[in-house]
Amino acid sequence: MAAVAMSENDIRTKIVAIMMDKSLTEEEKGRKRQELLMGRWATTNVTEESKHSCSEVAPKDLQKENTQITTLDENLQCNVCLNLCDRPVTAPCQHNYCLGCFKKWCHQGKKTCPTCRAPFPSKFSQNPRINTALAFAIRLAKNPVKADKGPSKDFKRIDNENRPDEAFVTERAVKTGRANASSGRIMVTTPNDHFGPIGPEYDPTRNQGVLVGEWWKDRLDCRQWGAHYPHVAGIAGQSNVGAQSVVLSGGYEDDQDEGEWFLYTGSGGRDLSGNKRTNKVQSFDQEFENMNKALKFSCTRGLPVRVVRSFKEKRSSYAPTVDTPVRYDGVYRILRCWRKPGNQKHLICRYLFVRCDNAPAPWSSAEGGDVEHLDVPKEAQAEIKQAAGAVYEMTKEPAWTWLPEQQSWGWASGKRPDTQQRSSGGSKPLNAEKKLKKKLSEHEKALKEFKCEACRGTLNNPLRTPCGHNFCKGCLEKRFDGITDVQAPNAARELRVRRNTKPCPTCKSDLCEFLATAQVNREMVAVIQKLKAEISQACEQAAKLKEDGAEPEGDGHEQEDEEEGAEPTSEKEDVTEEEEEEDDIGDSKANGKACRGNVGPVRGDKTEEASEAEDVPTEAAAGPSGCSPAPAPSQRIQSDPADKYAAELAMLTSEFPDFDRELIRSLLEDQAGDMLDVRAMLRMTKRPAKKPSSPAAVLRGKQVANNKKKKSQDEDEQEAVGADGAEEPSIQKKTKRASGKRQKL
Missing domain, CATH: 1.10.8 (Helicase, Ruva Protein; domain 3)
Structure with missing residues (x-):
């Protein structure tokens, strides 16, 4: 529907009708007059008709998102093309334009605002600045509509209970066989972050658990029984929780396997660019991060690590044969970890694993399990002497320890780590509370863009300066309170008027002319109010879900990340969504960061103290208290309706x-x-207090203070003596005589 031009008389009639309408406030009258002069009256009817025509076909969720876009469209329209601003530019008169429309308008020789006819400053017209806050708000409003379109292909997700007993090939597979196979049904009920052996209580099918010496034909079958979930990565764990299992498959030439103990090499240090799956060349040093940090965490806490050996390890006498390709060999503890130069001269992370299982090893003829011994083998001692940096050792109060009363290995009292619960069906239930928190986080991030650069708070009566900065109108008025635009003459004869400068608090550009006619940006006010309303609504919904007793999201075995740089050879499971962290804005420093190669969900209930405790070398006997306990169940919050907030x-x-x-x-x-x-x-x-200063630092501080005090006393005495005119010459004479005697001597 084309817009119809309105005559000048019709515009005057409309303005009079608006002014005579007593149901409108002054602010609403001003907005309607502005829309009338900008030509928005022509698009109002079109928008309403399009709403009614689309309401019969479009779904409710899409209508809701389109309503948000329409609301923003009204507030953030370009005053030239009357469309939603693309790369928005805010003029000193607080009207918004597309960057391209504004440049085209200025190239035509028009140096005034097309809406209010206010002249553009020359600097602004030559170099306009994009308003990133408005661009972020427009992008945030557009994203939900894009998300509703969904992926290009719809893939059906198969729940764990409906999967076959073995790995299978789906329609999405590119190659035949198990090269692109999908995982079969998970036979055990252990979560991804389960530590220690898998007992009968986790095996509803056979009621025997995973026994030492049990073998599978490949890593996909091993995954189904929970011994080691990643089917490509050699380490399963989380950097702030610990490592649950490792695989010895001959990937690193520095590994040394002696059965009851072995020296294990960490991950990383190899260039996997260009979509490489593996690389035998070590091109840079390994660091204690990601999976290496998870192994170090298990070392310092004394956590058990399940060990699986593969027939691909050709250098070990304890590796399984081709007839038993992948074998479970029990649990081990990590006694030491360090870094040293490897065979290829780059630093590698090394870990000393020692077996600590109640069942005998597959290669052992003894009937009982392992005996506790904390002695470091000679080969490991030789490597530790070459260590570069700190050597981390297991605490003297490990979580997995020998229990003398029971004469077996088990968990120390109160040291068993808490794991995520797995739903009975194996699929992840939808978590409305988590989605609300994500939405709340996005809106808070958008609102954070609308911050005053003077008070650092949310903009109140925002002003967009010609230099491209956002301030509250009250902040600028308070900053330049008492400063006039011109300087008062200081002589009887009035000379040329001198102007005062009012520098921008951020870039020191002169804002004197701008502040003389500055107007509040009403479009920005509307966007801020809408974001605040969305945040308040999300908070109310989250509180309501909290009161209804919504449980945390479950853990799905179908999801797994790969070790850093490792690409899966088989097809990823039928998962269309990845679990995301529940992090608020600005809280990334406070929470333990999850590594890229995590298997399973990130443990959100671990505090920073638990993730940083392993960073201190335990040369002395300092026994940490194991993993932090899970927080108590959240109590129902009864919100008072009379409460304002x-x-x-x-x-x-x-x-x-x-x-x-x-x-x-x-x-x-x-x-x-x-x-x-x-x-x-x-x-x-909640941030921890600063550490107290050392005694040496305190002593140095006292000495400096005493020297300053003594110096000030000497200066006071010299001033007192210098004030007396009679004594000053005599003192100078005595000083000269003393200096002359010193020279003679």
């Missing part, structure tokens, strides 16, 4: 259970309900 209070109380509810309420009232500022305050309070 009930939704924000419920959300913050669930995030910070250690803080008093009334304290959080008072902080919300002080900050006028700004949840971002209150969350930042609570996180700052």
Whole structure:
């Protein structure tokens, strides 16, 4: 429908009707007049008709997202093309344009705003700055619509209970056989982060668990029984939780296998660019990060690690034969870990594994299990002497230890790590609370873009300066309060008027002319209000789900990440979504970071202390207390309807259970309900205090203070003596005589 031009008389009639309408506020009248002058009256009817025509066909969710786009479209339209701004530019008069439309307008010799006829400053017209905050808001509004379109192909997800007993080939497979096979049904009920042996309680089919010496024809079958979940990566674990299992398959030439103990090489250090699956050449040093950090965590805590040997290890006498390709050999502990130069001269991470299982090894003729011994073999001692850097050792109070009362290996009291629970069907239930938190995080991130660069708070009556910075109008007025535009003459004769400069708080550009006629950016105000409303709504929904007792999302065995740089040879399972971390904005430093090669979900209940405890070399006998216990079940939060900030209070109380509810309420009232500022305050309070200074540093500080005090006293005495005119010459004479005697001597 083409827009129809409106005559000048019709415009005047419309303006009079708007001014006479008593149901409208002054702000609404001003907005309607502005829309009338900008020509938006011509697109209003079209938008409404399109809404009605699309409502019969479009689904409800798509209608909701289109409503959000329409709302933003009204607030962020370009005043030249009347479309949603592309690379938005905000003029000093606070009107928005596309960057291309603005440049085209200026190239035509038009140096005034097409809406309000305000002149553009020469610097701004020559070099306009893109408003990144508005660009982020537009991008955020467009993403949900793109997400609703879905992938180009629809793949049917198969639940664990409906999968066959062996690996199978789907329609998506490119190659025949097991090269692109999908995993079969998981036979055990252990979660991905289960530590230690797999007992009968996890085996509902056979009621015997996974026995030492049990073998499978390949890694995919081994995965089905939970001995080692990744079918390509050699290490399964999480950097802030520990490693659950490893595979000895001959991938590193530095490995040394002696059965009851072996020296294991960490992952990484090889160039896998160009879609390489493996590379025998070591091109850079290995670091204690990702999977290597997970093994170090298991070392310092004394956690058990399941060990699987493959027939591909040709140098070991303890490797299985071709008839038993993949074999489970029990659990081991890591006594030491260090870094040393490898055979290819680059530093590699080394780990000393020692067997500690109740069942005899497959190669052993003894009837009982292993005996506890903490002695380091001579071969390992020789390598430790060549270690580059710290040597990390197992604590003297390990989590998996020898129990004298039971005469067997088992978990120490209170040291068993908590693992994620797995749903009975094997599939992940939808977690509405987690999706709400993700949505809340995205909206908070968008709102963070609309921050004043003076007070660092959310913009209140925003102004966009010609130099491209956002400030609150009150902040700029307060900063330049008392500074006039021109300097008062300081002589009887009035000379040329001198102007005062009002520098921008960020880039020092002069804002004197801009502040004289500065107007609040109403479009930006509307976007900020909409984002705040979305955040408040998400908080209320999250609090409601919390009260209804929503459980945390389960763990799916079908999902797995590969070791750093390793690509899977078989087809990934039928999973269309990957589990994402529950991290708030700005909290990446506070939470333990999960590695790229994690198998299973990231443990969100581990604190920073638990993830950093292994970073200290345990040369002395300092026994850590094992993994941190899981938090108590979240209590139902009863929100008070009379409370002004009930939704924000419920959300913050669930995030910070250690803080008093009334304290959080008072902080919300002080900050006028700004949840971002209150969350930042609570996180700052949770940060650990600085370490006290050493005695040597304290002594040096005292000496410096005494020297300064003595120096100041000497200066005071000299000033007191110099004030007396009679004594000053005599003192100078005495000083000259003394200096002359010193020269003679």
